[in-house]
Amino acid sequence: MTSTTPVDKKSPRRGVISDGPVRVGYLRDFDLVGLNNAAVDDEQATKNRLLVAAVKLFADRGYEASSMRELAAEVGVKAPAIYNHFDSKTQVLSTAVDYALSDFLANVLTGLEEFPKQEQLFELLRRHARYKTNDVALARAQDKLVDADFMRRVLPPASYDRYTAALAGYRAIVRDLVIAAAPEAQSDEAVNLPVLVSALIEMVDRVSSWFRPDGSLTGDEIADQCVVIARRIVEP
């Protein structure tokens, strides 16, 4: 995205999560700071490039082994200039995590309430799988970085709390949508609801670990097939 790209308010990638029924109660307090990062000027465009480069650098070389100087070099800015955007490496990381989560949630949740209630789960899972195939290198870097133990150790407490609250909110949304699609899942003695929810989320989330952009199936086809599998799991 360049500085001249107009901000498309209808785009799910840079949109605003509606306050419709899907979000209410879980993520209303998650202010999706990342979505304010649409590159409206050069300054913001540079910041966005720094955040994407940071995720890849930290995942590739390790957070501890990476320096602000290296990050600046990755993006082609002078080392001191990076401090116009971020005070510290910790702030780069926490902003990058916020940005990645916001982008993901906006992508997966925006406009979901326009689908029939019992279809929302499957649409969400389709979007989640597709999201993980859009930019596989970035998705894998995020997967590697977004490790709960690492996050707890490195992020400032307030930032870590935001991160865990967002993940818990997402899980809660998936759980509610499972119940909307298959109310009997609540009292299924063979599979506890949290196990079912985890299985569904991991199936689509891990597509990034095995998807090959040059393979025989497109990201959309794989997402559709994940939905077929999800229906078998949820509507046995």
Place this chain on the structure above:
Amino acid sequence: MTSTTPVDKKSPRRGVISDGPVRVGYLRDFDLVGLNNAAVDDEQATKNRLLVAAVKLFADRGYEASSMRELAAEVGVKAPAIYNHFDSKTQVLSTAVDYALSDFLANVLTGLEEFPKQEQLFELLRRHARYKTNDVALARAQDKLVDADFMRRVLPPASYDRYTAALAGYRAIVRDLVIAAAPEAQSDEAVNLPVLVSALIEMVDRVSSWFRPDGSLTGDEIADQCVVIARRIVEP
């Protein structure tokens, strides 16, 4: 395991993978070096402790940021003594990867051919899920370390080839067992077989990311529930 623990040849954790039908053709050439590491003496016990500590240290601090000196300190041996066991940090990593893979494969595959052919898939998935709950901290460290891009960059080529061949062999076994359990999966137009295989493997492999040892379900219960879900996926 201490130096006085007798080697139990019947134990699946330290056993030898049978050359039964499950293994033939895929992993016969994978010599499971890790299984020779049963701690028959103090020397080997120290080496094993170094390997487990290495996985946790590398995952926690990053491979590049970790030193042989730190690894020695973790296990309480003097820094020079570590070179009695390993020539280099690279050798520690490649041995640790071999060891982890061997231990996993022995655990999941040993004696599988004693189950009815169409049940072997579900028994394998049950064992895989259970394995990932045995030592969650170690499993998470392994998950973080065993990243394909990182492995390719850091491991010596021969070691990397062994690693990818073992993973491909495991996938091939799962694929064959899916076909044994549900022959129609080969020609299912709704879900391609590789997508089905990936979904099954990721479901059980990712249990380590959300399992809580102090939660309301035991590892065995979660493994059993994963099998219920797998049956819904494979036998719709």
